[in-house]
Amino acid sequence: MNKVEKLKAEVLKAQQSDDIASLYILEQRAHETFDEDTLNGFYANILDLALEKLTDTLEAHRVMDMNEVQDFATIRALYEYAIEHYSAGAVADASALFEVLSGLTNDTNFSSALKFHWIATKENLSLDDFLANIADIDATEAAGTFYISCFNKEAQKLLDKTQEESS
Template identity: 55%
Template sequence: MNTTNKEQLKKEILQAVQSGDIAKLYMLEQKVNDTFDEKTVLDYYKNILDLAIERLTDILDIESLSKFKMSDVQDFATVRALYEYAMEHYHAGKKDDASALFEILSGVTDDEKFSKAMQIHTIAAQKGIDLDTFLEKYVDMSAVENSGNFYISDFTKEAETLSKESI
């Protein structure tokens, strides 16, 4: 990418960050990965996460009593960023942190399927099940791949047992 295009991309990113447009940042994601060095890309994702956490804080405000609407592009992008953050914790073996994040996510959207999926994520992390075992034993990977969802949404019968055991 030439310098002019790189500068234009920087301007687009800055505008998106300043306006809190997480969806726009996700739209620019591939260009960012193709254009910038690893440190800059990590900072880019940190900006997305910071914006998502700011929006989560607004939703969790006791007086707000609102939820993220998965039909709203900004809410959807926010939930995606928070889910990716929780999965990073899970992947890193930080099961307690992941569990807490999944539990929060299970209650902040208007999407029942997403909420139920986050409950299963929460239980697995609370029980100390590592990510690889979770994926191999409790996730229906072919259904997830075909679902088009950004999150793990389809589970095996084993996951139902896991859910029932936690009640």
Template identity: 75%
Template sequence: MSKDKELKEKILKAQQSGDIAALYVLEQQAHESFDEETLQGFYANILDLALEKLTQTLEEHRKMDMNEVQDFATLRALYEYAIEHYSAGKTNDAAALFEVLSGLSNDEKFSNALKLHWIAAEEKISFDDFLDRVADLEATQRAGTFYISEFQQEAQKLLDTMKDKGIQA
């Protein structure tokens, strides 16, 4: 069996079982094997599964657990989706997604970081300005998180804005 065919079977099996984490494990192989169109389909499937899991989580009135592999992978997929909107200049959509995500996890650091993302998008701070003036990408890289988790002093202004709007961070 060819490597591509074997990879596609693994992906199909992970999709059928709703295993987002397994799909992320296969991500590097997908990048090496697939053309751009197939790769877009791969990510669309991850997003579809994450949105299903989001709906299920909201219906169950529970928080996602960062220590649970599927919840972690779901939060990552939804975060990447929100960042995609933000980087495309869709600040309203991004802000709405960040707001939902900030309340979705039991991880306080993640929730607080997403509140900063949310208020930045809400305040119409461009994604590039967010990266340049608010986020601390080097510290985030050292922290090893999948999301922007470390921030510069400029973030304090956003926190003050949040407090003025009655948002608890």
């Protein structure tokens, strides 16, 4: 069995087990091994599993536990999906995903961060403007989170403005 076939077998096993976390563990090898079409399929499978888990979670009226590896991987996949929408200019779709994600976990830091994402999209800020004017990328990198978790003073101004408009 060659390298590609071996990796495909590992990916298939993870998919059949609904194991998003294992798929993320295989991600670097997938980047090094797969062609673009296969890699796109790899990410599509992660997203399909994450959307299934989202549906199951919502139907069960539960919150995801960021300390549970599958929930964590699911949230990561859904966040990346929302950012893809945001990046592609599908601001309304990104906004809806950010809103759902902000209430989906037991992690207050994640929920708070996603509220800034959601407000930025509701204000129709582009992703570039969000990254340049609201997010603090250096602090986020230092924090080591998979999501944008640190924000500058403009973020608080945006939050205050939104709260004033809604009252």
